[in-house]
Amino acid sequence: MTTEKPYLIGHYTPAVDEITATELAVEGALPPELTGRLIRNSHNPKPGVTPTHWFKGSGMVHGIRLREGRAEWYRNRWVHTPALDGAPYLTEQGPDLTASTAGTHVIEHAGRLLALCEANFPFEITRDLDTVGAYDFDGKLRSAMTAHPKTDPVTGALHFFGSSPFPPYLMYYVADDQGHITESFEVPGATASLKHDFAVTRNHVVFVEGTVTFDPAEHSGIPYSWNDAQPARIGVMPRGPQGAEKIRWFAIEPGNMLHAGNAYEDAQGRIVLEGTTVDREGFQLSWNWWVGAPGRGSEPNTRSYNRRWVVDLVAGRVDEQVVDDLAVEFPTLNEDFLGVENRYQYAISFPDQHGYGGYGVVKYDRTTGTRQIHRAGDARLPSEAVFVPAAGATREDDGYLLTVVSDLKQDASQLLVLDAAGLDRIATVHLPRRVTGGIHGSWIPDTATR
Numbered sequence: 001m002t003t004e005k006p007y008l009i010g011h012y013t014p015a016v017d018e019i020t021a022t023e024l025a026v027e028g029a030l031p032p033e034l035t036g037r038l039i040r041n042s043h044n045p046k047p048g049v050t051p052t053h054w055f056k057g058s059g060m061v062h063g064i065r066l067r068e069g070r071a072e073w074y075r076n077r078w079v080h081t082p083a084l085d086g087a088p089y090l091t092e093q094g095p096d097l098t099a100s101t102a103g104t105h106v107i108e109h110a111g112r113l114l115a116l117c118e119a120n121f122p123f124e125i126t127r128d129l130d131t132v133g134a135y136d137f138d139g140k141l142r143s144a145m146t147a148h149p150k151t152d153p154v155t156g157a158l159h160f161f162g163s164s165p166f167p168p169y170l171m172y173y174v175a176d177d178q179g180h181i182t183e184s185f186e187v188p189g190a191t192a193s194l195k196h197d198f199a200v201t202r203n204h205v206v207f208v209e210g211t212v213t214f215d216p217a218e219h220s221g222i223p224y225s226w227n228d229a230q231p232a233r234i235g236v237m238p239r240g241p242q243g244a245e246k247i248r249w250f251a252i253e254p255g256n257m258l259h260a261g262n263a264y265e266d267a268q269g270r271i272v273l274e275g276t277t278v279d280r281e282g283f284q285l286s287w288n289w290w291v292g293a294p295g296r297g298s299e300p301n302t303r304s305y306n307r308r309w310v311v312d313l314v315a316g317r318v319d320e321q322v323v324d325d326l327a328v329e330f331p332t333l334n335e336d337f338l339g340v341e342n343r344y345q346y347a348i349s350f351p352d353q354h355g356y357g358g359y360g361v362v363k364y365d366r367t368t369g370t371r372q373i374h375r376a377g378d379a380r381l382p383s384e385a386v387f388v389p390a391a392g393a394t395r396e397d398d399g400y401l402l403t404v405v406s407d408l409k410q411d412a413s414q415l416l417v418l419d420a421a422g423l424d425r426i427a428t429v430h431l432p433r434r435v436t437g438g439i440h441g442s443w444i445p446d447t448a449t450r
Contacts, residue, residue: 005292007043007054007300011381011406011437014044015060015076021432024064024071028427030417031400032069033391036445037127038402038415039063040383041115042438043103044078053220054290054300058084059103059115062404062435063129064415067446071415071429079103079115079123080131089119097121097144098134104147105440108448109158110179116147118163118196127444140181143171147440148197148259153336159205161187163195165214165223170195172205172237172244183241189249190235194224194256199263199273201339205243206263206273206311207235210256212283220291226283228254234311234318236271250311250318256283261306261331264341271311274345276304276329277322299350301329306347306364324371327352328362330384330440334396334420343367344397346385346420361385361403363423374423379408381437387420388443397421406437 008014043057051057059079065072078084079102089099100120107114114122114135122145124132135141143162150159156177163170170190174183193209200206211232215225232254237247261274278286282303288296297303304327309320328347349360359376376382385401393399401418415429 005050006289006296007057007292008045008050011408012054013434013436014047014057015433015436016047018075018077019432020073020075022073024074024432025430026071026427027430028417028425030066030069030071030427030429031390034066034388034400034417035068036443036448037063037065038386038404038441038443039106039113039129040404040435040438040441041103041106042436043101044436046078046084051221052291053222055103056101056221057103059101059117059123060436061106061115061125061129062438062441064404064429064431066429074431074433075129076433076435077125077129077131079125081120081123081134097136100134103439105442107149107151107442108444109149109151109175110177111448112179113444116145116149118147119144121145137173137175137179137181140184141173142184143168145173146196146198150198150200150338151335152200153338157182159200161195161198161207165192170207185241185244187235187237187244187247189247191230193230193233196258197260197275199260199275199339200239201263201265201271203239203265204263204271205237205239206260206271207237208252208257208260208273208275209233209235209249210277211254211280212256222290225287226256226280228280234273234309236311236313248313250316252309252318252320255279255307257307258304259329259331261345261347262333262338262342264339266310266341269313271313272341273309273311274306274323274331276301276331276347277307278304299327301327301350302352303327304329304350306331323369324364326362326371327357332385332387334387334389334399336389337396342396344420346387346401348382348384348403349373361401361418361423363397363420372423374418374425376405377407381406381408382416383435383438384440385418386441386443395421400426402443404431404435404438406434408434410434
């Protein structure tokens with residue numbers, strides 16, 4: 001087996017510089033209504049730097065500017081945080097919340113673009129991807145911020161949390177549609193369990209504590225490991241400033257959820273949550289890939305399967321099941337349906353440890369229980385598929401999926417625009433370089449930024 005770190009080779013080979021290219025070649029016809037920027041984040045250490053964990057690589061954002069049927073530019077920029085220049089997270093004064101990799105996600109809220117990493121403050125960047133600096137919501141953010149905040153599609157408010165291996169273990173925040181934090185409180189009963197993502201319904205906030213928790217003996221720089229003594233639980237908290245007083249915790253099967261697909265209250269008042277999870281073996285295979293240890297999977301997401309939990313608040317129990325045997329990650333949806341029942345969900349498929357599956361963009365029909373797959377092709381890794389609603393949409397899947405493909409054989413990348421209804425290719429934008437396999441991103445329409 002190669003001794004090279006798996007997150008520094010192949011699809012994940014870091015870019016070594018920052019470039020800008022204009023007037024990109026397009027095959028097919030870009031829908032003119034796609035006017036904005038697709039911005040995607042990735043862990044991309046500087047040349048000569050070998051991080052001890054995939055997640056410790058400095059953040060690099062890649063942007064593709066579309067306008068009225070043209071692909072105007074591609075550019076990539078490191079997020080210039082103290083960590084990029086080697087500043088440590090832990091200092092004599094305690095954690096430095098500005099020493100972020102800022103390499104997990106990019107979102108827009110209240111006109112600001114924020115590059116996120118869950119252990120730190122967010123970092124604001126410009127529309128041209130230049131770094132503005134750490135952002136703490138006018139001093140009201142006093143903890144780290146999750147890389148997976150949720151925007152309420154009705155109110156425009158941003159719901160997010162800060163998780164820590166030390167008390168307070170879990171802080172909860174709500175920022176209104178103008179970007180001002182209006183709620184901030186500690187969530188009681190939480191533990192040091194790793195909490196990477198969560199879900200919001202119309203009436204509740206849903207946390208998941210898995211069987212992965214703080215481990216001071218883990219020296220990769222990400223101090224977590226599987227621990228059978230850590231109970232796996234779902235926490236259900238009513239929305240609102242008094243919700244913490246009424247949070248309830250429900251036992252679930254051991255496992256770890258990295259990413260939530262969606263959650264909602266069904267017709268019986270039960271809470272339905274779906275997310276991608278791993279069991280103990282799957283977590284260890286993934287962890288070994290993330291740190292470059294022996295006994296790793298061939299991919300960072302080996303044995304990650306979509307799971308559904310149904311929380312009966314009256315009976316006080318949870319029913320759960322794995323709903324598909326395809327290894328997937330990065331679940332997405334039409335975010336107009338965030339917090340309510342959605343029919344369609346999208347994900348990226350990966351080959352599992354036996355080679356089953358392969359790279360592709362997956363569409364699940366939750367009503368019929370079926371799935372479609374847009375096969376990416378040999379040695380072609382697609383990024384998280386970002387849903388963009390079509391103008392005048394009347395159905396949930398009226399829209400487009402945007403995904404950046406890393407093509408190892410051609411040493412190139414393309415932005416694919418797929419029809420979200422049938423997964424047919426609408427257009428291909430040829431990018432000036434092969435884009436590093438990455439994590440999460442967002443479509444930012446021109447109307448959203450200042």
